[in-house]
Amino acid sequence: xxxxxxxxxxxxxxxxxxxxxxxxxxxxxxxxxxxxxxxxxxxxxxxxxxxxxxxxxxxxxxxxxxxxxxxxxxxxxxxxxxxxxxxxxxxxxxxxxxxxxxxxxxxxxxxxxxxxxxxxxxxxxxxxxxxxxxxxxxxxxxxxxxxxxxxxxxxxxxxxxxxxxxxxxxxxxxxxxxxxxxxxxxxxxxxxxxxxxxxxxxxxxxxxxxxxxxxxxxxxxxxxxxxxxxxxxxxxxxxxxxxxxxxxxxxxxxxxxxxxxxxxxxxxxxxxxxxxxxxxxxxxxxxxxxxxxxxxxxxxxxxxxxxxxxxxxxxxxxxxxxxxxxxxxxxxx
Amino acid sequence: xxxxxxxxxxxxxxxxxxxxxxxxxxxxxxxxxxxxxxxxxxxxxxxxxxxxxxxxxxxxxxxxxxxxxxxxxxxxxxxxxxxxxxxxxxxxxxxxxxxxxxxxxxxxxxxxxxxxxxxxxxxxxxxxxxxxxxxxxxxxxxxxxxxxxxxxxxxxxxxxxxxxxxxxxxxxxxxxxxxxxxxxxxxxxxxxxxxxxxxxxxxxxxxxxxxxxxxxxxxxxxxxxxxxxxxxxxxxxxxxxxxxxxxxxxxxxxxxxxxxxxxxxxxxxxxxxxxxxxxxxxxxxxxxxxxxx
Numbered sequence: 001x002x003x004x005x006x007x008x009x010x011x012x013x014x015x016x017x018x019x020x021x022x023x024x025x026x027x028x029x030x031x032x033x034x035x036x037x038x039x040x041x042x043x044x045x046x047x048x049x050x051x052x053x054x055x056x057x058x059x060x061x062x063x064x065x066x067x068x069x070x071x072x073x074x075x076x077x078x079x080x081x082x083x084x085x086x087x088x089x090x091x092x093x094x095x096x097x098x099x100x101x102x103x104x105x106x107x108x109x110x111x112x113x114x115x116x117x118x119x120x121x122x123x124x125x126x127x128x129x130x131x132x133x134x135x136x137x138x139x140x141x142x143x144x145x146x147x148x149x150x151x152x153x154x155x156x157x158x159x160x161x162x163x164x165x166x167x168x169x170x171x172x173x174x175x176x177x178x179x180x181x182x183x184x185x186x187x188x189x190x191x192x193x194x195x196x197x198x199x200x201x202x203x204x205x206x207x208x209x210x211x212x213x214x215x216x217x218x219x220x221x222x223x224x225x226x227x228x229x230x231x232x233x234x235x236x237x238x239x240x241x242x243x244x245x246x247x248x249x250x251x252x253x254x255x256x257x258x259x260x261x262x263x264x265x266x267x268x269x270x271x272x273x274x275x276x277x278x279x280x281x282x283x284x285x286x287x288x289x290x291x292x293x294x295x296x297x298x299x300x301x302x303x304x305x306x307x308x309x310x311x312x313x314x315x316x317x318x319x320x321x322x323x324x325x326x327x328x329x330x331x332x333x
Numbered sequence: 334x335x336x337x338x339x340x341x342x343x344x345x346x347x348x349x350x351x352x353x354x355x356x357x358x359x360x361x362x363x364x365x366x367x368x369x370x371x372x373x374x375x376x377x378x379x380x381x382x383x384x385x386x387x388x389x390x391x392x393x394x395x396x397x398x399x400x401x402x403x404x405x406x407x408x409x410x411x412x413x414x415x416x417x418x419x420x421x422x423x424x425x426x427x428x429x430x431x432x433x434x435x436x437x438x439x440x441x442x443x444x445x446x447x448x449x450x451x452x453x454x455x456x457x458x459x460x461x462x463x464x465x466x467x468x469x470x471x472x473x474x475x476x477x478x479x480x481x482x483x484x485x486x487x488x489x490x491x492x493x494x495x496x497x498x499x500x501x502x503x504x505x506x507x508x509x510x511x512x513x514x515x516x517x518x519x520x521x522x523x524x525x526x527x528x529x530x531x532x533x534x535x536x537x538x539x540x541x542x543x544x545x546x547x548x549x550x551x552x553x554x555x556x557x558x559x560x561x562x563x564x565x566x567x568x569x570x571x572x573x574x575x576x577x578x579x580x581x582x583x584x585x586x587x588x589x590x591x592x593x594x595x596x597x598x599x600x601x602x603x604x605x606x607x608x609x610x611x612x613x614x615x616x617x618x619x620x621x622x623x624x625x626x
Contacts, residue, residue, distance in 0.1 A: 066432075121615075
């Protein structure tokens with residue numbers, strides 16, 4: 001590996017190291033009154049990392065490949081349900097269930113991708129059909145017995161490393177961070193690969209890419225499969241963290257929206273976009289909730305989401321390359 | 334799994350499906366008009382319907398205005414709202430880039446839906462009116478009066494919209510912009526104004542739909558989501574941009590929903606709609622009435 005190659009991965013190393021060091025700052029943050037306690041801090045960070053992972057998945061097909069999915073819930077939910085149902089109904093170990101959940105998510109991605117891309121659906125049409133698939137999964141999961149129907153599926157609490165359930169909240173934080181780190185590296189590898197170049201070519205001008213000999217269908221299919229598999233892992237981690245899934249959590253529109261908002265706000269089609277976007281969105285959302293709570297004396301539902309929606313419009317209007325684009329523009333001057 | 338029902342129950346389900354379908358068609362009209370002219374999918378359509386339904390609720394509870402009378406103030410109000418949103422939010426924020434428009438309207442829908450959630454909370458509300466449960470006896474079937482009225486007015490509004498497009502100068506300008514944007518601007522049509530007028534017309538049809546729905550339906554901040562997916566299905570089935578397609582598509586979807594609800598039960602009933610949606614998108618994305626894309 002030349003030093004140039006290593007330099008490409010240095011920002012990832014720095015970012016992961018900075019996140020890994022965050023627990024050291026917990027006493028300070030709690031002491032400053034920013035968090036009610038260490039658990040509040042870890043819950044928020046773990047949630048941010050799970051959303052980051054789901055968004056990193058979206059970013060591969062949506063960011064690099066330009067295929068805007070409005071239904072990544074289909075993959076997140078498949079991962080979440082697989083992780084829960086394999087353990088509760090089939091007695092599969094949590095660590096063994098995780099790769100199966102990932103593979104099932106990837107399979108769902110491949111099937112939806114095959115159907116949609118073979119029908120030459122692009123742009124708005126692709127967004128609509130993915131949205132409809134996610135809704136079909138939600139309705140089915142709500143009505144079939146294997147998922148626990150409307151009652152959902154509860155994973156029994158059995159603390160232990162073998163069950164992927166940890167006594168210390170920091171342990172799950174590091175597990176989620178490890179997954180995010182692996183995908184950060186994977187994204188960089190992808191960016192520097194021939195496949196990554198084909199994917200960007202498909203986004204920029206699909207007809208031109210095909211004319212130059214790129215097998216655009218195969219490229220898009222690989223991208224949506226990888227994209228879905230990563231988002232499915234986020235779903236599986238969600239199940240392990242909260243030990244409960246139902247149809248509205250797993251296949252709800254909320255996760256489709258979070259998965260696409262984070263990369264767009266952070267910087268679409270970039271390695272760090274999903275992470276930066278998830279931190280900014282969830283951070284601002286929490287801040288808005290706290291501010292409104294302080295102003296009105298009680299919690300007002302939906303405030304964080306109003307901030308998300310407004311931020312999306314503002315970013316599209318004033319910073320189409322996301323927060324990363326802003327940082328780069330600022331640093332370049 | 335499939336039970337057999339006497340023909341009278343099936344007939345009643347079909348008639349009820351047609352009544353609901355007319356209102357679906359009305360909701361879909363605005364969506365298809367905006368698509369046909371601006372070539373954008375307005376994801377905020379459902380949230381704007383929810384907003385209109387809350388406006389009907391507030392007009393009735395706050396000012397004692399009957400939902401059907403509320404059509405008179407709310408239609409121009411929503412026209413103005415739609416005009417403003419397109420002219421001052423969507424157009425400048427998206428610079429008329431397709432992907433950006435999709436995301437801006439998604440952002441709008443999130444903002445509207447959650448502002449409504451913040452103000453009205455997640456409770457489901459309904460109006461109780463003297464005529465909410467009145468029925469029309471056809472001899473062979475009993476139909477809900479508010480839904481019969483909804484059917485009639487929805488058909489009238491569709492005819493009115495068609496007349497506006499076919500007979501007025503503004504209608505001519507809208508059709509010109511839909512066909513050839515550059516040519517239209519060359520002959521002196523203000524394209525941005527026509528875009529905003531079209532968006533306003535779409536919002537105005539939502540206001541009418543909300544007034545027709547509220548006497549027999551409920552409202553909560555998320556109610557528009559259910560309608561917007563149905564409306565997308567109607568639009569895709571009828572052919573993006575086709576008014577006749579939206580009308581026929583709406584009636585078909587209403588009947589499909591009613592029959593699949595009868596045979597599959599409440600929780601699975603909606604799946605029939607999404608399956609149609611997916612199948613049409615995959616196999617005939619131009620719809621039944623749409624021209625080849």
